[in-house]
Amino acid sequence: MAKRRKVSNMLGLAVLSTISLEPMHPYQIASLLRERGKGRDMEIKWGSFYTVVQNLQKHGLIAVADNVRQGGRPERTVYRITDAGREELADWVRELLAAPERERPRFKAGLSTLGLLSPDQVMDLLRQRVSALEQMIAHDRAELVRYRQEIVEIFIIEAEYDLAIREAELAWVQALLARLADGDFGRLEAWRGFHETGRSRWSRRAADEGSRRRHRSSKHRRDRPLRSG
Amino acid sequence: MAKRRKVSNMLGLAVLSTISLEPMHPYQIASLLRERGKGRDMEIKWGSFYTVVQNLQKHGLIAVADNVRQGGRPERTVYRITDAGREELADWVRELLAAPERERPRFKAGLSTLGLLSPDQVMDLLRQRVSALEQMIAHDRAELVRYRQEIVEIFIIEAEYDLAIREAELAWVQALLARLADGDFGRLEAWRGFHETGRSRWSRRAADEGSRRRHRSSKHRRDRPLRSG
């Protein structure tokens, strides 16, 4: 079971890993992250920054180390990482690197609605996806070249990873498109048929309800609980 | 610009696509989804079900079609999809199928912390990932075989997709591991060096400011919550 993290926003990870080196005030953290282009590794909503810092503190992962005032500027709160914070950071990184994620849940959700669309629609949408993937791949390739030329080693691994996965997805979508274009619609038809069957099964059952409900009250046909845990 | 969806929970998509065929009451929707194993396509939190239905209604994507009472049971609210709902459903599916997602942001976030870990740690974690991926792939393969044998066509596309992407990721991680094992640490060292450079740059800058930041708050070391409570 996935140990729910008290702070799950990736920005929290960035903050923890940054102040694990030395205590800093929030603006310094944010500047470092911006300077290092952390936004390339993760989508960062800067508007959430102070909330995340606050939550990290609330949960004891970071603590106030000092307050610094310079000139007439507002006081700056310097934070340090706590022992609990170091532990959380280590565990978080461990999880991120060692545990693969579920595959692209959004695309899978999209695939599961294929039955609602006409094959022509599906093929059109998939072609758009192919086109978008090709653009992304071209972009990744150019970025990789640039990083290597400018000897900016820091993002090379991510860029390589992106490239590899996108190319794999592109190949798969193209293969699917080819199958569809070749008229291999059996699968899709079966799919749609399944939906129809399910629907009519439900209609029948709904009609049955009330009058013959007892007859199917065995464990076999009984509705299972909605919330399993 | 990305038209924020009023209901972004994937469960909402499932509800919309289900009642797009015919009006239903919530329990019927839930039963259909369970029956069809929708949980395989998307992670569904059933505890959010009624909230999602309520939000769909609040935003005018579904509407109450009827109230039915049978036996002494509580009244059941029958919902239908609205025109706005159909539009949203079509647009949502279009987006899911046509627009690729950003690649595995969590794993990328993990990769970006590599510099904090020792190469040995990194290799150990990546080996765990390889092992997990291999298990998932074995599972996907078995599932695929079973679906084909039992002629359960409905999940075959997703299973094939999962398999393709996981195999690509496995290959990439294994290649990275091989590079690390071969002593190709230059990249990692440069990375760590970059972190250090960034830090010292900051330190220098902070030191510059330091010449003028002589007086510290008298509240030195006191734990002051950002927000009381």
Added chain:
DNA sequence: TCTATCATGTAACCAGTTACATGATTTT
């Protein structure tokens, strides 16, 4: 000096999750 912009936060809102509530049905 006036104005724009930046640093630094605060606060309200909102979707989503969990915990709990209620009354019906089934089992013993």
Added chain:
DNA sequence: AAAATCATGTAACTGGTTACATGATAGA
């Protein structure tokens, strides 16, 4: 009939996002 289970729903809570606020500095 008592107890257990289940369908169905409500409500409070929480993390995250956006919009706004405030004071300092830099530029015209």
